[in-house]
Amino acid sequence: MAKFLLWAIIILGVMLAARLIAHRNARERVAPPPRPSGGAGARDAHSMVRCEHCQIYLPRSEAFMSQGKTWCSAEHARLGLKK
Structure with a gap:
């Protein structure tokens, strides 16, 4: 019974870690593009x-x-x- 609990905890830990990593990667993909630096080109574009x-x-x-x-x-x- 102890081995079963140990494996269940390890599997749940791995699943939680995978989910956290996937969530972080998804947030990085959706990040807005950086704003252009100042200058004449930036003013004309807006x-x-x-x-x-x-x-x-x-x-x-x-x-x-x-x-x-x-x-x-x-x-x-x-x-x-x-x-």
Whole structure:
């Protein structure tokens, strides 16, 4: 009976250790990417502009520039200003 209890405790200990290691590894995979360091490139990546047609904000890198104005899509650039 003592051998059975000893083996049961060893098996439970190994299972607990494996679960803790798997949980730690899963948390490391989900960690957010590091933020870019300061500089001109970092500021441009996060600057927001407003569409002249629908007034939504979007990243400057995704905006369309036409006639000196910013648009969220080519369709809104074609339609022009909202009346």
